[in-house]
Amino acid sequence: MNHPMIRFDKVSKRYGDNIVLDSLDLDIAQGEKVSIIGPSGSGKTTVLRMLMTLEDIDDGVIWVGGEPLTHMHQGDSLVPASPAHIREVRSNIGMVFQSFNLFPHMTAMQNCIEAPIGALGMSRAEAETRAAELLDMVGLSEKKGHYPAHLSGGQQQRVAIARALAMRPKIMLFDEVTSALDPELVGEVLEVIRNIGREHDLTMLMVTHQMGFAREFSDRVCFFYGGRICEQGPPRQLLDSPQQERTQQFLHAVLEAG
Known part of the structure; x- marks a missing residue:
């Protein structure tokens, strides 16, 4: 039986009276590349933070590779997961954040x-060999000994991508990874993500406001609104011919701003 690589099964998240995710159902297949778009406050980033267990869920179950992430089996029941279980399942997931989150006192390597x-x-030798290969892949082989303060924003984000890949994840999450960058640096980071998609058999989930990149890169685009998936489909279908009025309004506003 083929399980989805990621499954949100009726997952909800609330802050007081504010419903951030409303009984979300979402399956992502192994190797699928999915972009999540939507207005601020629609629950996009919360989806990624829940997969990294940076946010607790209030209802439902998240599954990764057929294993529950937020819960674990106890007999025939699912009970809240132990920290050890969460660490084991989460080890399959890498995430690149909007802010680079590099250790400032450490070099890229x-x-x-x-x-x-x-x-x-x-081993240190194996880790250094792997890191050197990844830094070369993101175009930073000559910057291995540089500290973050001596790297541009785009270079820091590329180090952050290499760092996430160094953990050999099966799933990569990208949270608005170009939004903190100067416009001229956006392309270099997106090119790295393109290469990762071509060269690695990874399931990739990306929150983005780069509609052109979402169109080109994704197998599917999900439009979030009010903590739910308002509309989803292949990129050209959703971005060129959205069916829901709220999707149409959002895309019109984004394209006008762009």
């Missing part, structure tokens, strides 16, 4: 080897 050595038990 050190940023990329810290977690593989500490969390995966990788």
